[in-house]
Amino acid sequence: MKSSMKALAAAALLVASGASFAQAGETVKMVRIDPLTGLLGPVGVSQFKGYQFFAEKFSGKGNPAGVKFEITAIDNKLSPAESLNALKAAIDQGARYIIQGNGSSVALALSDAVEKHNARNPGKEVLYLNDSAVDPDLTNSKCSYWHFRFDADTSMKMEAMSSFIATQPDIKKIYLLNQNYSHGHQVVKYAKETIGRKRPDIQFVGEDLHPLAQTRDFAPYIAKIKAAGADTVITGNWGSDLSLLIKAANENGYNGKFFTYYAGVTGTPTALGTNGAGRVYQIAYNHYNMGGQMAKWMTEFNQKYNDDFYTGSTIRVYEMLGAAMAKAKSTDPVKVAAALEGLTVKSFNGEVQMRKTDHQLQQPLYMSVWQKADAKYPYSPEKTDMTLAPVAEYPNYVSSTPTSCQMKRPG
Numbered sequence: 001m002k003s004s005m006k007a008l009a010a011a012a013l014l015v016a017s018g019a020s021f022a023q024a025g026e027t028v029k030m031v032r033i034d035p036l037t038g039l040l041g042p043v044g045v046s047q048f049k050g051y052q053f054f055a056e057k058f059s060g061k062g063n064p065a066g067v068k069f070e071i072t073a074i075d076n077k078l079s080p081a082e083s084l085n086a087l088k089a090a091i092d093q094g095a096r097y098i099i100q101g102n103g104s105s106v107a108l109a110l111s112d113a114v115e116k117h118n119a120r121n122p123g124k125e126v127l128y129l130n131d132s133a134v135d136p137d138l139t140n141s142k143c144s145y146w147h148f149r150f151d152a153d154t155s156m157k158m159e160a161m162s163s164f165i166a167t168q169p170d171i172k173k174i175y176l177l178n179q180n181y182s183h184g185h186q187v188v189k190y191a192k193e194t195i196g197r198k199r200p201d202i203q204f205v206g207e208d209l210h211p212l213a214q215t216r217d218f219a220p221y222i223a224k225i226k227a228a229g230a231d232t233v234i235t236g237n238w239g240s241d242l243s244l245l246i247k248a249a250n251e252n253g254y255n256g257k258f259f260t261y262y263a264g265v266t267g268t269p270t271a272l273g274t275n276g277a278g279r280v281y282q283i284a285y286n287h288y289n290m291g292g293q294m295a296k297w298m299t300e301f302n303q304k305y306n307d308d309f310y311t312g313s314t315i316r317v318y319e320m321l322g323a324a325m326a327k328a329k330s331t332d333p334v335k336v337a338a339a340l341e342g343l344t345v346k347s348f349n350g351e352v353q354m355r356k357t358d359h360q361l362q363q364p365l366y367m368s369v370w371q372k373a374d375a376k377y378p379y380s381p382e383k384t385d386m387t388l389a390p391v392a393e394y395p396n397y398v399s400s401t402p403t404s405c406q407m408k409r410p411g
Contacts, residue, residue, distance in 0.1 A: 023065055023066070023067055023325060023329070023330060023331045024065065024066030024067070025060075025066060025067070025068065026067050026068070026331055027067070027068045027069075027070050028067050028068065028069050028070065028096075028097060028321070028325075028331055029070050029072075029093070029094050029095045029096065029097070030051075030055075030069060030070065030071045030072075030095060030097040030098075030099055030129075031071070031072050031073070031074060031086075031090035031093065031095040031097075031098055031099065032047075032048055032051055032071060032072075032073045032074070032099040032100065033073075033074050033076050033083050033086045033087065033090065033098060033099070033100045033106075033110065034047065034048070034073065034075075034076060034100055034101060034102045035075065035076060035077055035078040035102055035103075036048070036073060036075035037075055037077060038077060038078065038213060039213045039214075039239065039240040039241075040078055040102065040213045040238075040239040040240060040241075041075075042239070042240075042266045042267060043102060043238065043239045043265055043266045043267075044073075044075075044102055046266045046307050046308075046310075047101070047102075047131075047132075047311045047314070048071075048073045049301075049305050049307060049309075050301070050309050050311055050314045051071045051073075051099070051314055052071060053297075053301055053304065053305070053309070054297075054314055054315055054318050055069040055070065055071045055318070057297070057318075058318035058319070058322060062318075062322070063318065063319075063321070063322025063323075063325070063326070064322055064323060064325075064326035065322050065323075065325035065326040065331075067322065067325055067331060069318060069321075071099075072093075072095075074086040074089060074090060076100075076106060078102065078103050078106065078212070078213060079106070080103075080105055080106050080108075080109035081109075083100070083106045083109055083110055084109060084110070084113050087110060087113055087114070087117075091117065091124075091126060095126070096125070096126050096127065096331075096333050097126065097127050097129060097321070097333065098110065098114065098126055098127065098128045098129065099128075099129045099130075099131060099317065100128070100129075100130060100131070100133065101130060101131035101132025101133050101151070101311070101313070102132060102133070102238075102239075103133060103181070103183070103212075104133045104134065104135035104138070104181065104182045104183040104186075105181045105182050105183075106133070107130055107133030107135065107138055108135065108137065108138065108142060108182065110128055111128055111130075111138060111142065111144045111146075111147045112142075112144075114126055114127075114128045114144065114146045114147070115144045115145075115146055115147075118146055118410075125146070125333045125334050125337075126146070126333055127146055127148065127333045127336065127337055128144075128146055128147045128148070129148055129150065129317050129321075130147060130148065130149045130150065130151070131150050131151060131311060131313040131314060131316075131317060132151050132311065132313060133149070133151070133183070134149075134151055134152070134153045134154045134157065134183060134186075134236075134261070135153070135154065135182045135183050135186050136153045136154055136155045136186055136190075136401075137182070137186075138153070139153060139358040139359060139360040139403055139405055140358065140403055140404045140405055141404060141405075143358050143359065143403070143405035143406075143407050144359075144407070144408075145337065145359075145407055145408060145409050145410060146333075146337065147359055148320075148337075148340055148354060148359045148361075149359060149360050149361060150313035150316040150317055150320075150361050151285065151313050151361070152284075152285055152361070152363060152365055152399060153360060153401075154183070154186045154187055154190050154236070155186075155190050155401040156360075156365065156399045156400065156401055157261060157283045157284075157365065157399070158187070158190035158191055158193075158194045159194055159394075159398065159399050159400075159401055160283055160365040160367065160394040160398060160399045161191075161194070161234075161259055161283045161367070162191070162194035162195045162197070162198050162199070163198065163392075163394060163398060164281075164283075164367045164391075164392050165195060165198075165199060165202075165232075165259065166195075166198040166199045170231065171199075171202060171231060171232045171257065172201070172202060172203065172231055173202070173203045173204075173205045173228070173229055173230045173231050173232070174191070174195070174202055174203070174204050174205065174230060174231075174232045174233070174234055175204075175205055175206045175207065175208075175224075175225045175228055175230035175232070175233050175234075176188050176191055176192075176204065176206070176207035176208070176233075176234050176235075177207070177208050177210070177221055177225070177233055177234075177235050177237070177245070178207075178208075178209055178210075178235055178236050178237065179209065179210060179211075179212045179213075179236065179237055179241055180209035180210055180211055180212060181212050183236055184209055184212075184236055184237075185209070186236075187234070187235070187236035187261075188207060188209075191204075191234050192204060205228040205229060205230050206224060206225065206228040206230065208221055208224065210241075212241070213239070213240065213241060215241065215244065216244060217244070217248065218244050218245045218247075218248035218249075219248045219251070219252055221245070221248070222245075222248045222249050222252045222254050223252070225254060225256070226252075226253075226254055230256055231256045231257065232256055232257040232258075232259065233256060233257070233258050233259070234258075234259045235258065235259070235260055236260075236261050236262075237260070237262070238261065238262035238265055239262070239265060239266065239267065239268075240267060242260060242262055242263070242265070242267075242268050242271075243267040243268045243270070243271035244271070246258070246268060246271040246272055246276065246280070247271045250271075250273070250275045250276075255279070256279070257279045257280070257281065258276070258279065258280045258281065259281045259283070260280065260281065260282050260283075261282065261283060261284065262282070262284075263276075263280055263281070263282040263370060263388065264282060264284070264287070264288060264308075264310045264381060264388055265310060266307075266308075266310075267382075269308075269381040269382040269384050269386065270382045270384060272370055272384070272386065273384060273386070274372070274384075274385075274386065276370045276386075277370055277371050277372060277386065278369060278370070278371060279369075279370070280369070280370040281367060281368065281369050281370075281391075282367070282368050282369075282370075282388055283365055283366070283367055284365065284366060284368070285312060285313070285349055285363050285364070285365055285366070286310075286312040286348065286349060286366065287366050287368040287388045287389070287390050288308075288310070288368075288377070288379040288380075288381060288387050288388050289376075289377040289378070289379050289387060289388070289389060289390065290312075290348055290349065292348070293348065294312070294315075294348040295379070297309065297315075298379060308381040308382065310381075312348060312349075315347065315348060316345075316347055316352065316361065319345050319347055320340060320343055320345055320354060321336070321340075323339075323343060323345050324336045324339035324340045324343055325339070327339040327343070334410065340354050340359070341354065341356040341359070342354065342355070342356040347363075349363060349364055349366075350363075350364055352396075355403075357403055357405055357407070358403040358405035358407065359407075360403065362396045362400055363396055363399075364393060364394060364395050364396055364399070365393075365394045365398075365399045366390050366392070366393050366394070367390070367391050367392040367393075367394070368388040368389055368390045368391060369388065369389055369391050370386060370387075370388060371386065371387060371388075371389050372385065372386055372387070373385055373386060373387040376389075377389040377390075
């Protein structure tokens with residue numbers, strides 16, 4: 001009797017063990033919806049290479065669930081309407097994991113559409129993984145259970161940026177130049193609020209919002225910045241909207257500082273050249289010289305694609321999905337979403353956590369400055385012989401900001 005009971009217990013244990021890894025070897029279909037053409041297309045193309053590269057690194061034995069990640073891309077031309085068509089196409093193709101990051105206007109449209117799709121289609125839910133769209137509303141007034149953000153939002157980035165600016169006595173007059181959509185509006189809002197709180201003596205001497213991905217000549221804006229007497233420009237611009245802005249500054253003799261989010265993104269390092277040395281800063285969750293495994297991956301990526309890897313949130317997506325799928329013992333988005341809430345993993349910049357209340361990743365941030373590459377900070381993007389070197393680190397407790405999210409959970 002005892003032996004039969006032991007056999008039954010062993011069989012039950014074996015079944016349970018098998019069930020816990022039932023998804024090992026399963027293919028997880030993911031679709032990235034982002035621009036692949038137009039002025040900002042080079043950014044999306046470069047980032048998609050990153051997803052392909054790390055799909056190989058994190059598939060199979062590269063993740064604790066043992067799943068295989070399969071990633072494809074759809075060009076949304078940076079249009080919210082095109083993105084909704086792409087979402088439908090992705091779901092029709094069998095994708096249950098949607099990835100996007102370029103453009104908060106697109107992100108807001110996708111988050112709303114995914115919320116509605118999941119409400120109408122129980123059993124066919126999809127998750128939206130946001131790697132770069134930083135409008136705080138996505139994890140505050142417009143938060144969704146089905147949306148997870150892996151970048152730091154603008155409120156977090158500005159909390160860190162303003163802390164650094166507060167220590168720079170030579171900064172006295174700031175000009176705000178940003179793209180005219182939700183992201184640019186939020187940069188303006190939080191720059192004024194955080195800097196006004198920490199350095200009330202600083203003057204905001206002007207602000208402009210320009211059309212997204214339509215401006216080819218920023219010389220008129222540089223003229224206004226110079227006329228206003230600004231010693232510093234704060235911009236959330238990215239892609240061609242930043243590289244062409246920097247180019248115009250260099251060509252028109254503006255020698256003030258630039259505080260950016262995306263100085264390391266495709267095209268901007270080349271535009272910076274040596275002229276930006278010591279005066280162009282970036283606030284981000286990473287920089288070119290993180291060292292360790294990240295340095296090895298970046299070198300390998302560069303050798304494979306003749307391109308630079310800079311969107312570190314790509315790694316986080318795979319790290320956290322693999323961990324969540326192992327925890328959930330499933331690839332079902334409903335179960336994976338529950339497992340992602342509050343999940344902590346050790347990543348390339350330390351321990352990070354997906355905050356349960358609003359699905360905003362909590363993580364340290366770095367201020368880095370554009371300078372000549374050297375033995376200590378050797379990585380040089382776009383063959384410029386320059387790099388982004390860290391000058392300050394802001395732990396999560398400094399950059400973290402509260403949330404007003406009142407999330408509707410399923411069930």
